[in-house]
Amino acid sequence: MKTIQETGVAAVAAKRRQAKLTTEEKNNILMSAAQSLRNNVQMILDANKKDITNAKESGIKPSLIDRLTLDDGRIEGMADGLEQVAKLPDPIGEVINMKTLPNGLTVGQKRVPMGVIGIIYEARPNVTSDAFGLCLKAGSAVILRGGKEAINSNTTVVNLFRDVISSMGYDSNFVQLIEDTSRETATAMMRMNGYIDVLIPRGGAGLIRSVIQNATVPVIETGVGNCHVYVDESADIDKAVAIIVNAKAQRPSVCNAAETLLVHKNIAPEFLPKAAAALREKNVELRCDDVAAKYVGECIPATESDWATEFLDYILAVKVVNDLDEALEHIALYSTGHSEAIVSENYTNCQRFLNEVDSAAVYVNASTRFTDGNEFGFGAEIGISTQKLHARGPMGLKELTTTKYIIYGNGQIRK
């Protein structure tokens, strides 16, 4: 097993070779990697079975075991994902803003690989395949550090990819897995300055927090979403009901699901009973402030902590507000800056909401559930950034690259 230091050195050597790959070479690797997953389904399932057995023995909860579990369909999904990435345009090499300065220097910004990307993630073995595919296409070497629950699955998948890469005559260190899943290796990875150019954590709030507290390498913070839907006085009630039901209940376990519903006091008497009925039909538990409680029938009183909680479950906090300003204040106070939506027919209020809400994605009359690289047409997604540096919102291939200035001169010196 390589040490963290050896892994870093190998990645730095690999990144220089990888940056020279043509688009065709990268696509060939991706297609071969997809084929290798398909050719080795049984081997992957056997490894995954070990992980599941271990997980059950350690008493891990069923939802986590579900995320950990692979089957034929999920492995086909991983292979298909790699092929989809092969079909995406190559982001590398584009030159933007090229111009000639008065002194004759020609200056442009060229899109180039990051170099080495680190990904820390939890139980889902499909992240192993997705992250490899995106980082390879983006021209970067990748160091993966998955959760200990998925170590057998991850090792098997990464070894298949490394074998493919070697067999094609390239450096298998284009992708490396940190096989020691102790907390120490995770912390060491967060401090690999000089080796890792960017570290992206994918997982729950605890993982994200740990990375932010411990990392000294540049990090892109992803994923925590305490998302709000605000139903304005002038909202179309049918649209508003459909949007809050979709935003809350279509898939409650994901970061772009809504957690709090804010309702203008003048529409609450008509809107809230209908919304509550539709949400209860989806088994959503409502936690309401005093005013909202009057319109929704039996419900749980909302506490201060409910406003700040990402439930990731069939639970919705509900509050009636006096006006748009109060809604904006509430969002400014409690939002994690992921996705918020207004439902309104009032032009000025829609524009104010778009302008004043400081989140990665701000919606008018649509569900927050659209905050997703595939939905936005990126073709693939490595995660959703909730920070303001480098990338904000869904991150596709372009967000996994950087730029450098290239300058063509003919002997210019500075006066």
Place this chain on the structure above:
Amino acid sequence: MKTIQETGVAAVAAKRRQAKLTTEEKNNILMSAAQSLRNNVQMILDANKKDITNAKESGIKPSLIDRLTLDDGRIEGMADGLEQVAKLPDPIGEVINMKTLPNGLTVGQKRVPMGVIGIIYEARPNVTSDAFGLCLKAGSAVILRGGKEAINSNTTVVNLFRDVISSMGYDSNFVQLIEDTSRETATAMMRMNGYIDVLIPRGGAGLIRSVIQNATVPVIETGVGNCHVYVDESADIDKAVAIIVNAKAQRPSVCNAAETLLVHKNIAPEFLPKAAAALREKNVELRCDDVAAKYVGECIPATESDWATEFLDYILAVKVVNDLDEALEHIALYSTGHSEAIVSENYTNCQRFLNEVDSAAVYVNASTRFTDGNEFGFGAEIGISTQKLHARGPMGLKELTTTKYIIYGNGQIRK
């Protein structure tokens, strides 16, 4: 004196007010702030005199006292800088990549303020004024934390700005100075998650290192430049001499000055004696490897550490290499990723250098000294990023902003 916590709370309140300013309002504040500097030259000079006296008493070295010192010309330069920023186009509000998806959602990325920007810097009081101007124009509140040597100058300048802002009816917390210059406040500032959206250190390698090690807020690493000039076999010798003399000696104390000269072995016999003579005329000390030493006459033998040192002085390390590959290897090993130049008439070598050198700015046949926001036509500069996230190379107004997705729907929900 406000605590760090109070400063953060005040900045978060101010950022929401500031984000609503029109371009005209921001420009009016900048013009008034410039006028206030001009109207209070004597007050600023008096405060600066205290700083200089204190600095001399604590035995601070002359170069630092020079950086600390203000005079009429430097104060006029600060005022003029604010007026220049007022004249620059406002980066806020631009919408890029707007498109309508198949489901009818219209999605675009809107350029918006960061929110709260933190700047940690050292002795130069003019950074106080420059950083305020750029952050204000970029729509963000700014928390400044200058060096203790300049505390009287900085306090005076910031109070003038705050008075201007208040007198115009705005929130004076658009700009705040942390007046307690202890190490504790600097560390606390680096950990103001939830308050500071990005922290930019401006100063020497020690400050940058401390921020990288301690910060939990997103950071843009700036400024350390171990820059290389490579003179290829086919170089035009006159151009090559002019470029290395300019890159090394035009202003050796700055980050884009060259620190190592690499020379192809076949051009070394003719080029190096001429280059050495021209460099010595500028009082540059040469530290050479064995081969280079043969051509430059009397010189100091280069040690391993010379290749890795940002001298920021009239010192140049010189090495003869066998070919472009060896030059690229040397740069990959020792460069800090700031600026590197090739001098060559060979097309393929120029393209390889541009492609393979992984630095913020890569030059063909020009001096590294051009890596600068003003030279690149940005009109102003907050620093030079040597990291790959968010901004790479000189950072102007645009790099002080972020984007958010805005999405216009008409009731869309996710299937």
